[in-house]
Amino acid sequence: MDLTPNDDQIALVSATADWCRDHMAIEDARSRSDDLWQQIDAMGWTAMTGPEMELDHATEALAFAELGRFLAPVALLSSAVAARWESRQGRIALAVTEGNMLRVLDGSDASTALGVVDRRAMLFDLPAPLSARSSLDPTVTVACFDEPLSAHAIADARAALHLQLVAAAFAVGCADAARDMAAGYAVIREQFERPIGWFQAIKHMCADMAVRAAVARSQLYYAACALDSGADEAAFHVAAAKRLADQAALENSRANIQVHGGIGMTDEALPHLCLKRAHLLQFVVPAERSALLVIA
Amino acid sequence: MDIGFSPDEARFREECREWLNANVPSEKRPINAAEAIEFDKAWQRQLFDAGWAGINWPREYGGRGLSIVQQVIWLEEYAKAHAPWIGANFVGINHGGPTLILNASEEQKAWHLPRILKGESIWCQGFSEPGAGSDLAGIRTHGRIEGDELIVNGSKIWTSFAHVADWQELVLRTEEGSRRHAGLSWVICDMHTPGISVRPIRKMSGQTEFAEVFYDDVRIPLANVVGGLGNGWKVAMSTLSFERGTGFIADQVKQSQEIEELIATARANGTIADDRIADDLAQMRAEVAAVRAMTYRNISEVMRTGQPGPEASVIRLFTSELGQRLERMAVRLKGAAMLDFRYGDDDDVSDYLRGFAATIAGGSAQIQRDIIGERLLGLPKSR
DSSP: OBOSOOHHHHHHHHHHHHHHHHHSOGGGGGGOOTTHHHHHHHHTTTTTTSGGGOOOHHHHHHHHHHHHHTTOOTHHHHHHHHHHHHOOOSOOEEEEEETTEEEEESOTTOSEEEEEETTEEEEEEOOSSOOOEEOSSTTOEEEEEOSOOOEEEOSOTHHHHHHHHHHHHHHHHHHHHHHHHHHHHHHHOEETTEEGGGSHHHHHHHHHHHHHHHHHHHHHHHHHHHHHTTOTTHHHHHHHHHHHHHHHHHHHHHHHHHHHGGGGGSSSSSHHHHHHHHHHHTTSSOOOHHHHHOOO | OBOOOOHHHHHHHHHHHHHHHHHSOSSOOOSSHHHHHHHHHHHHHHHHHTTOSSTTSOGGGTOOOOOHHHHHHHHHHHHHTTOOOOGGGHHIIIIIHHHHHHHOOHHHHHHHHHHHHTTOSOEEEEOOBTTBSSOGGGOOOEEEEETTEEEEEEEEEEEETTTTOSEEEEEEEOSTTOOTTTTEEEEEEETTSTTEEEEEEOOTTSOOOEEEEEEEEEEEEGGGEESOTTBHHHHHHHHHHHHHHTTTHHHHHHHHHHHHHHHHHHHHSSGGGSHHHHHHHHHHHHHHHHHHHHHHHHHHHHHHHSSOOTTHHHHHHHHHHHHHHHHHHHHHHHGGGGGGOOTTOOSHHHHHHHGGGGGTTTSOHHHHHHHIIIIITOOOOOO
């Protein structure tokens, strides 16, 4: 039993964070370069979950939490799942379904989308060209379909859990980003002749953000290991990770805006990017109550 | 990273389970204080004789010298077997003993540690005072040095088990005119010394588990100072950081039993059909799982580096608040039957009422949030 990253994993996490800081800074999230995906691809993040790489879920969760911290393209989630279970290469868009409506996120240049319907991961064939428009999350495009697209299910039932796990990792990263943004601002912003982080009203909001992020991250690690070990209760642990990570991302993003005050409500400042990403992630394989209450 | 246990650890778990299944007392821990203390002592002695006391304490002081992972396995099986709360031995096992292991002299350790493990000496904690609660550095109880003794005057409050304790971990001011964290000392106080009087305080749950303690020219040998005169703050903090690290593992593992019992109760009495109750149970089941994950993460950190990580204070805060949510759910599932509670009952209602202590004792939830904000996030110190 060991739930701390080993030296190789620590090195991967810091290399990922370094690259993201240089090439995918949150400050530039609204005007990302057109070849960002090619750069990500060239760095190996799209291929790393391919079957020949034999990457364990624990290491994958660590890397995806870092990518999520920088609000990386959401198609990385669907592409990772398609690579692992279907040996697909290239960009696979992320599909979100609700009732008869299917939304394709990050679909430009993709011919396939991946999403989960009734606990099964499905691959959808996309028409070309896709008429995508901007979405709530400024880093993501959306295309809506109210007619069914031709699709097939991925045979392995674990693919749906895999998508839920990496989406939880993205949400943990988003929760971390919001926490750090708030704490950073609370140190430099002064009112009443002192940093606002001096006041317990602000300090305790930030502490709660740290608690939510730590709780969600711990469960993410456990869930990743449960999936790696093929444990029977892996589905429960992944659902628990997703539930806690979604809450941490959303609640931390909301608190971050409050800590920032007026500037936090603007388009110009960064906090709304975390909020919008957190809302988006809530629709990616949400944790069902029944999965959390299942009898072991 | 992995969540598996080695074959040796799995065998150890089997050993724990077998012994507990054969030995856990069938009768409940008595609620009456005098009977409870006899029960606690007898159970602790039984644990010691069978080699289950102080699993990760050093062998030379009566412990087993095993790893913290084995300690966790023991506590997990202990909770699953519904073994009794260690009760009055809590302070000795979880505060006094670990502080002595870290800070005391050989003589002090050799005399006290085996007696704690055998359940022969009951300990209490003398930290809080009427004027020093969250602001612990405001301690006023003082000891004047006279020859090779301290002459102690003052009072302590919220002292759990003071009325039955043999020994106390007493933090007091030993340097006249000193202020705040300076000039404090951590001493071993014999609770049977003349000049000590104890006024038990009844809790809103009906139990009399804590007390106010008065010191009137109490003579304590200077040899009872632990960690050196004037170093009391540092010694006391070593206990508190232990508490915030691994001292609450028993509570953490107990929660995983409690949530399963709540879900079973809600299914049995039909309240699970209420969407809000079902949702809250689902949420808490996820949170309890996360507490286990955090505990394992913290223990992994201890195994790797020798000490708990900076997030240990997060576990303490989250576990205490989750415990209260679980207790609140238990009374919610009871419905109006909650109103039938009377002092003397030992049930979900008394647990709920006692449970308020979790976010007050050992550093209130607000103090914990200050610590997290300042030490984890680097926010400016407000005090």
